[in-house]
Amino acid sequence: xxxxxIKYILAIVLVLFIASNSIYFKKLSDVKASVVxxxxxxxxxxxxLNTQLIPYAGKAPQADELLALLKSSPDNAFKAYSHGxxxxxxxxxxxxxxxxxxxxxxxxxxxxxGDNQTIKxxxxxxxxxxxxxxxxxxxxxxxxxxxxxxxxAAEVDKIVRAEILPPFKNKVKKGDKISFAGAFELNQxxxxxxxxxxxxxxxxxx
Amino acid sequence: MLPLVxxxxxxxxxxxxxxxxxxxxxxxxxxNNPWFVFLAQTAAAQAKTLGYESxxxxxxxxxxxxxxxxxxxxASGYNAILFNPTDANxxxxxxxxxxxxxxxxxxxxxxxxxxxxxxxxFSDSYSGCVSLAKYFVQTLNKKGNYVELLGLVAxxxxxxxxxxxxxxxxxxPGLKMVAQQSADFDRNKGLEVMESIxxxxxxxxxxxxxxxxxxxxxxxxxxxxxxxxxxKVFGFDGAEDAIQAIKDRKISAxxxxxxxxxxxxxxxxADAYFKGKRDFPKKIPVxxxxxxxxxxxDYIAYGKK
Numbered sequence: 409x410x411x412x413x414i415k416y417i418l419a420i421v422l423v424l425f426i427a428s429n430s431i432y433f434k435k436l437s438d439v440k441a442s443v444v445x446x447x448x449x450x451x452x453x454x455x456x457l458n459t460q461l462i463p464y465a466g467k468a469p470q471a472d473e474l475l476a477l478l479k480s481s482p483d484n485a486f487k488a489y490s491h492g493x494x495x496x497x498x499x500x501x502x503x504x505x506x507x508x509x510x511x512x513x514x515x516x517x518x519x520x521x522g523d524n525q526t527i528k529x530x531x532x533x534x535x536x537x538x539x540x541x542x543x544x545x546x547x548x549x550x551x552x553x554x555x556x557x558x559x560x561a562a563e564v565d566k567i568v569r570a571e572i573l574p575p576f577k578n579k580v581k582k583g584d585k586i587s588f589a590g591a592f593e594l595n596q597x598x599x600x601x602x603x604x605x606x607x608x609x610x611x612x613x614x
Numbered sequence: 615m616l617p618l619v620x621x622x623x624x625x626x627x628x629x630x631x632x633x634x635x636x637x638x639x640x641x642x643x644x645x646n647n648p649w650f651v652f653l654a655q656t657a658a659a660q661a662k663t664l665g666y667e668s669x670x671x672x673x674x675x676x677x678x679x680x681x682x683x684x685x686x687x688x689a690s691g692y693n694a695i696l697f698n699p700t701d702a703n704x705x706x707x708x709x710x711x712x713x714x715x716x717x718x719x720x721x722x723x724x725x726x727x728x729x730x731x732x733x734x735x736f737s738d739s740y741s742g743c744v745s746l747a748k749y750f751v752q753t754l755n756k757k758g759n760y761v762e763l764l765g766l767v768a769x770x771x772x773x774x775x776x777x778x779x780x781x782x783x784x785x786x787p788g789l790k791m792v793a794q795q796s797a798d799f800d801r802n803k804g805l806e807v808m809e810s811i812x813x814x815x816x817x818x819x820x821x822x823x824x825x826x827x828x829x830x831x832x833x834x835x836x837x838x839x840x841x842x843x844x845x846k847v848f849g850f851d852g853a854e855d856a857i858q859a860i861k862d863r864k865i866s867a868x869x870x871x872x873x874x875x876x877x878x879x880x881x882x883x884a885d886a887y888f889k890g891k892r893d894f895p896k897k898i899p900v901x902x903x904x905x906x907x908x909x910x911x912d913y914i915a916y917g918k919k
Binding site for chain 1: 725738777872879895896897900909
């Protein structure tokens with residue numbers, strides 16, 4: 409009889425032990441706080457654009473000087489001015505310049521600079537990492553989730569498409585004198601300066 | 615219990631082992647795909663160049679076998695693991711096991727969803743697919759019906775590639791995805807899945823495949839259906855047959871990965887770890903490059919050129 413009782417008590421203790429370890433309680437405020445902590449790429453991108461990217465664009469090398477250096481001494485140009493979060497051949501440059509619009513098509517505006525160099529400014533495909541990586545201001549080690557970095561690039565590009573491009577795109581025409589700043593991608597193993605397409609972050613018709 | 619006892623002895627051995635006896639285990643998801651064979655062999659060659667003994671373990675796309683490989687590697691006294699994971703979540707337990715035993719893990723090509731890996735070196739698949747997507751939109755003149763073939767659904771690369779692609783293509787309402795199906799990164803499955811999709815959707819203009827093996831399988835299905843001349847095929851990897859197919863104008867483009875860079879960086883980092891370095895970046899993306907008919911002569915398979 410006593411043995412049976414001990415058995416039942418042990419069984420009940422065991423069930424209670426398992427049950428108490430199967431359920432846990434958390435404060436609703438803590439759960440909400442953890443949700444809030446999720447990375448807000450749009451907010452980060454807005455802050456990055458206003459406080460880092462645009463001020464940096466004002467200090468970017470002039471297009472004529474940078475292109476001349478890329479032609480004469482590409483290694484030095486890459487070393488001095490390019491950045492990228494990835495390792496490998498793809499690097500990004502910030503650039504600024506002035507010139508006269510020689511053509512406008514569906515995808516680009518073509519600008520002739522003071523040194524008679526034609527620069528293509530993207531109007532359609534504002535995508536990729538150029539504006540995120542070119543200034544070299546974002547540290548990959550600050551991010552544990554790779555997708556956060558991808559989302560920053562996407563959000564910065566989204567702001568450019570929605571806010572920076574439309575007022576310029578609607579007015580620009582052949583013959584306009586403009587100033588611009590932005591970023592472009594270049595493969596350091598297979599350099600092709602004719603393919604440069606600047607993703608703009610500042611556009612102004614004079 | 616036995617593995618735990620073994621791990622205890624092995625971890626003691628790791629701490630006291632002389633530097634010249636260090637060795638690297640190379641654990642790869644599968645050796646049934648030439649891409650991963652190249653990755654593993656390059657890692658082994660780099661370990662040898664650095665003066666270390668190494669051994670390649672094949673997980674055969676099976677996380678249980680991968681666990682056995684980790685236990686064997688740790689018990690056999692390997693001091694670092696150069697790791698190509700089978701499953702971003704399923705492989706986490708193995709990485710944790712190695713960390714507990716004091717063995718650093720350097721991931722190659724694929725990520726694990728864990729901060730316990732010493733460093734993860736992987737292709738920037740998302741950004742590579744943004745570039746590929748731009749070329750896709752330009753090639754199709756912003757309109758048409760397309761099919762997407764996904765890789766292994768448990769692999770982070772599958773979704774990084776798909777998300778990168780859609781982050782651009784979805785801005786173009788004229789491009790309609792009529793089917794999206796997994797073909798497990800496998801050429802034969804790519805062929806079978808494409809054949810079945812073509813039954814339901816004969817009117818397509820393009821296929822985006824998450825790797826070159828599936829792209830080549832899809833191309834075979836399109837040839838059999840007499841649609842290869844009209845339908846544009848886009849892959850990812852930079853595999854040998856895909857590069858040749860671009861030269862032959864059979865497929866439109868691929869995104870070139872650099873397994874050599876990833877494998878060599880992993881081995882170099884293991885070497886640096888043995889020499890006392892501990893401050894490794896947790897993640898290192900390797901840039902992926904767009905390969906089309908216009909620049910295909912700049913490249914050979916697996917980014918070796």
